Amino acid sequence: MVTTLDKVDVVTVGVGWTGGIIAAECAKEGLKVVGLERGRERGTSDFAIVHDEYRYAIRYELMQDLSRETVSFRNNRKQRALPMRQMGSFLLGEGLGGSGTHWNGQNWRFLPYDFEIKTMTDQKYGANKLPAEYTIQDWGITYDELEPYFDRFEKTAGISGEDTNPFWGKRSAEYATPPMKKTPILQKFETASKNLGYSPFMMPSANLSEAYENPDGAKINACQYCGFCERFGCEYGAKSSPEITVVPTAKNTGNYEIKFNANVVEVMKQGDKVTGVRYFDTVSFEEFIQPAEVVVLTSYMMNNAKLLMVSKIGEQYDPETGRGTLGRNYAYQILPGASGFFDEKMNVFMGAGALGMTVDDFNGDNFDHADLDFIHGASLSITQTGNRPIQTNPVPPDTPSWGADFKKASIENYPRTLNVGGQGASMPHRENYMALDGTYKDIYGVPLLQLTYNFTDQDRALHAYLTEKAAGIMQEMGAKTVVGGSPISDYDIVPYQTTHNTGGTVMGSDPAISVVNNYLQHWDAENLFVVGAGNFAHNGGYNPTGTVGALAYRCAEGIINYSKNGGSLV
Amino acid sequence: MSKKEKNFSRRDFLKTSGVAAGALVGGGIIGGLIASNTGNETASPGTAPATHGETGSAGGVRGLMFFKNDAEFQILSQATERIFPEDDLGPGAIGLGVPYFIDQQLAGAYGENSKEYMQGPFFEGETTQGYQSRLKRNEMFRQGLQIMQQEAQKRFKANFADLEGGQMDEILTAFQEDQIQMQGVSSLFFFRLLRSATLEGAYADPIYGGNQNMDGWKMKGFPGHQAAYISQIDNEEFQEIDPKSLGAGH
Numbered sequence: 001m002v003t004t005l006d007k008v009d010v011v012t013v014g015v016g017w018t019g020g021i022i023a024a025e026c027a028k029e030g031l032k033v034v035g036l037e038r039g040r041e042r043g044t045s046d047f048a049i050v051h052d053e054y055r056y057a058i059r060y061e062l063m064q065d066l067s068r069e070t071v072s073f074r075n076n077r078k079q080r081a082l083p084m085r086q087m088g089s090f091l092l093g094e095g096l097g098g099s100g101t102h103w104n105g106q107n108w109r110f111l112p113y114d115f116e117i118k119t120m121t122d123q124k125y126g127a128n129k130l131p132a133e134y135t136i137q138d139w140g141i142t143y144d145e146l147e148p149y150f151d152r153f154e155k156t157a158g159i160s161g162e163d164t165n166p167f168w169g170k171r172s173a174e175y176a177t178p179p180m181k182k183t184p185i186l187q188k189f190e191t192a193s194k195n196l197g198y199s200p201f202m203m204p205s206a207n208l209s210e211a212y213e214n215p216d217g218a219k220i221n222a223c224q225y226c227g228f229c230e231r232f233g234c235e236y237g238a239k240s241s242p243e244i245t246v247v248p249t250a251k252n253t254g255n256y257e258i259k260f261n262a263n264v265v266e267v268m269k270q271g272d273k274v275t276g277v278r279y280f281d282t283v284s285f286e287e288f289i290q291p292a293e294v295v296v297l298t299s300y301m302m303n304n305a306k307l308l309m310v311s312k313i314g315e316q317y318d319p320e321t322g323r324g325t326l327g328r329n330y331a332y333q334i335l336p337g338a339s340g341f342f343d344e345k346m347n348v349f350m351g352a353g354a355l356g357m358t359v360d361d362f363n364g365d366n367f368d369h370a371d372l373d374f375i376h377g378a379s380l381s382i383t384q385t386g387n388r389p390i391q392t393n394p395v396p397p398d399t400p401s402w403g404a405d406f407k408k409a410s411i412e413n414y415p416r417t418l419n420v421g422g423q424g425a426s427m428p429h430r431e432n433y434m435a436l437d438g439t440y441k442d443i444y445g446v447p448l449l450q451l452t453y454n455f456t457d458q459d460r461a462l463h464a465y466l467t468e469k470a471a472g473i474m475q476e477m478g479a480k481t482v483v484g485g486s487p488i489s490d491y492d493i494v495p496y497q498t499t500h501n502t503g504g505t506v507m508g509s510d511p512a513i514s515v516v517n518n519y520l521q522h523w524d525a526e527n528l529f530v531v532g533a534g535n536f537a538h539n540g541g542y543n544p545t546g547t548v549g550a551l552a553y554r555c556a557e558g559i560i561n562y563s564k565n566g567g568s569l570v
Numbered sequence: 571m572s573k574k575e576k577n578f579s580r581r582d583f584l585k586t587s588g589v590a591a592g593a594l595v596g597g598g599i600i601g602g603l604i605a606s607n608t609g610n611e612t613a614s615p616g617t618a619p620a621t622h623g624e625t626g627s628a629g630g631v632r633g634l635m636f637f638k639n640d641a642e643f644q645i646l647s648q649a650t651e652r653i654f655p656e657d658d659l660g661p662g663a664i665g666l667g668v669p670y671f672i673d674q675q676l677a678g679a680y681g682e683n684s685k686e687y688m689q690g691p692f693f694e695g696e697t698t699q700g701y702q703s704r705l706k707r708n709e710m711f712r713q714g715l716q717i718m719q720q721e722a723q724k725r726f727k728a729n730f731a732d733l734e735g736g737q738m739d740e741i742l743t744a745f746q747e748d749q750i751q752m753q754g755v756s757s758l759f760f761f762r763l764l765r766s767a768t769l770e771g772a773y774a775d776p777i778y779g780g781n782q783n784m785d786g787w788k789m790k791g792f793p794g795h796q797a798a799y800i801s802q803i804d805n806e807e808f809q810e811i812d813p814k815s816l817g818a819g820h
Contacts (some may be wrong), residue, residue, distance in 0.1 A: 029629075049816050051774055051794070051795040051816060052773060052777075052795075052816055053773070053775075053794075054770060054774035054778055058678065059679075060685070065683055065685050066685055066686055066687045067683075067686060067687060067688065069687075072688040073699055074699065075696065075698055079699075079783050080693060080695070082693060082699045082702055083687045083689070084699075084700065085685075085686050085687045085688065085700065085701040085702065086685075086686045086687075086700065087703045088700055145800060181803060181804060183804060184804070184805075184806050196673065209694075222800075223800075224600060224797065224798035224799070225798065225799045225801045225803045226796065226797065226798055226799060227799065344808075345791070345808035346808065347799070347802070347805065347809055348805060349791075349792050349793060350799035350802065350803045351799075351803070351817045360665075388792070389773035389786065389790050389792045390769055390770050390773045390774060393769065400744075401651075401765065402653040402654070402765050402768075403652060403653065403655065403739065403748075404655050404657060404748075406654075407654055407655060407657060407659070407662075408657065408659065411659055411789050411790050414790050414791065414792070415791055415808060422741075439690070440687075441689065442687065455579065482737070487777075490698050491698065492695075492697070492698040492700075493698060493699060493700050494698070494700040494701075501790075505793045527589060559766060
């Protein structure tokens with residue numbers, strides 16, 4: 001028995017940054033918006049006792065309940081895909097605010113090079129710089145076209161930063177708030193990287209340096225540097241998050257309603273338009289249909305792709321033939337870096353998720369790749385995010401992993417160890433993709449999303465090169481022992497790496513190699529929009545959220561235009 | 571090992587399992603009794619609390635929620651103490667209450683794999699595909715501890731909890747090097763689980779029953795739950811701050 005609800009103008013699937021931004025912008029224009037969130041309501045008052053590493057960081061309090069739904073994984077097509085039974089390599093979020101609640105707040109704009117990577121790489125290095133199985137392509141939009149939307153998101157979130165990086169795209173305005181504190185740990189990195197001739201700058205941060213009121217009237221408080229950001233929510237309302245910004249903005253219009261415990265399982269399609277979505281109430285298990293003029297997929301990139309696949313909207317990518325676009329160009333991120341062991345004790349337990357300094361000298365095409373067997377690079381940063389004791393047990397090489405020597409060394413080095421870490425770009429590859437699993441299902445009876453992914457030669461070369469650069473900085477910082485990251489071989493889904501998964505619903509100007517156009521409007525259904533890091537044609541050398549936020553503002557503009565005029569927006 | 575010997579070891583283990591803690595003959599247990607009799611707040615190296623119902627960090631009594639007898643609990647206690655031993659820096663796993671922490675965790679969502687995908691079919695898979703066992707964590711622990719006892723009997727003709735430290739390490743190392751046959755899980759996987767749980771118990775907020783007296787945090791210089799560091803983070807000097815538990819306000 002399925003209950004069909006009253007039709008609304010816009011329905012979003014998921015209420016995090018993208019769902020919240022689209023709701024706020026559309027509701028301000030008078031559109032009636034419903035947000036379907038499979039998780040629970042939550043907010044600042046729920047984080048009063050959040051300084052609990054075990055509950056939040058180890059047992060994943062804010063994350064998806066995998067007993068209900070997970071993904072399956074294999075390294076290549078010859079292997080049998082098996083379910084990710086416990087969380088590891090990346091952390092899927094759940095609940096109001098989504099990943100925007102438990103993010104660190106490192107807020108970047110992808111580089112101008114990223115958006116035109118194919119054209120610019122071909123121009124500079126020739127068409128055969130990478131073998132043909134690397135499916136790099138332009139994004140169908142330029143940095144300059146996206147700049148106003150970057151600015152919009154940064155003003156909404158109140159981002160703290162300084163415009164002193166010589167390598168990033170031109171900004172139309174200064175950051176909304178000044179940069180965070182340049183602590184003694186950050187100063188070590190600054191001095192060392194300057195000595196090496198690099199250009200260090202304060203990391204753009206959504207943990208705000210001072211109290212701020214955004215253009216919508218939402219208030220964000222000043223960060224207290226308590227050291228609990230990633231995997232946690234902020235008890236001060238000082239980490240910019242959807243539930244303290246765009247969600248209340250949308251609600252204040254009177255045109256927005258959120259339905260919690262609403263797990264969407266299908267996008268309904270008739271002819272060349274979608275008609276709404278079908279969802280389960282996760283408590284009662286009742287089924288509902290929410291009809292809508294416009295459907296927007298605003299959940300995590302994996303779930304966005306899965307919903308299109310189960311709803312049979314668009315053509316599934318086939319690595320055998322190279323045909324199809326849905327699930328194509330899945331990419332991850334490569335993490336070169338180096339640890340340094342120091343003599344002196346440092347206040348490593350203090351911090352904030354985006355308290356850091358960065359150099360971009362080896363990011364994008366900011367350095368010459370003519371003699372290198374890879375393209376792109378990584379931002380290299382020191383961050384002081386607040387090291388917590390269960391997860392932070394640094395020991396020099398050749399120390400046993402348990403027993404008396406381990407205990408002594410891990411306690412000794414806990415306050416004496418720093419890391420310079422890179423976020424390495426990841427180029428798409430013909431064999432890395434997403435599809436539906438043929439065996440495993442979620443509790444609603446829907447197939448799991450299946451991930452086929454491995455690191456590539458490009459990734460391994462990039463990792464080795466950037467690790468050396470990171471180690472060079474650490475050496476200059478005065479560490480008595482410097483340990484570079486081990487070379488990468490096969491991707492392993494067990495240890496945590498990063499929740500910067502991208503691709504699968506790529507944007508572009510050519511329907512043959514993209515799922516949505518540059519308003520994130522689906523090529524096969526003009527009233528369906530899909531927005532998130534799934535739109536990235538490859539993954540860049542930064543955290544994704546700043547670029548995702550910009551795409552969400554771009555998408556909102558498209559939806560508003562579509563609601564007035566209809567038709568394709570491009 | 572012949573089938574006959576194996577069966578004998580198992581029977582022997584089951585027999586001793588049924589004996590109450592105080593009656594077990596072994597250095598660990600006697601040491602524990604001495605420690606509590608002399609009123610030492612910190613247990614002696616390599617000793618386990620001899621009796622349950624003692625006062626825990628929260629001021630209430632505590633006992634076993636998952637394990638059904640002291641013999642199993644003693645194996646767990648000694649194994650965790652080898653992983654995180656008492657030394658001149660401070661208490662080890664036993665002194666920190668880690669065995670109780672693990673027991674409680676095994677009785678709840680962690681032990682029952684409440685948030686893990688546990689639907690079949692099950693296949694062994696590649697290492698890169700991670701956890702593929704049909705066993706829940708608490709089943710892995712129960713089996714793992716039984717096999718530790720069997721290994722102790724096989725190698726040293728003694729109970730695991732009564733072995734010398736180096737003998738225990740030999741068995742733990744065999745687990746870590748994946749040389750021990752377990753059912754439904756590799757011994758390496760179980761060892762990693764045991765090691766992680768030990769560190770979690772040493773450093774989690776004391777509200778979970780480990781990290782007694784916040785001694786794990788004190789050893790490490792981690793101040794626990796503090797409201798803010800905004801006025802200290804600019805300081806060049808390392809800041810010694812008295813740690814605070816989340817439980818302090820309740």
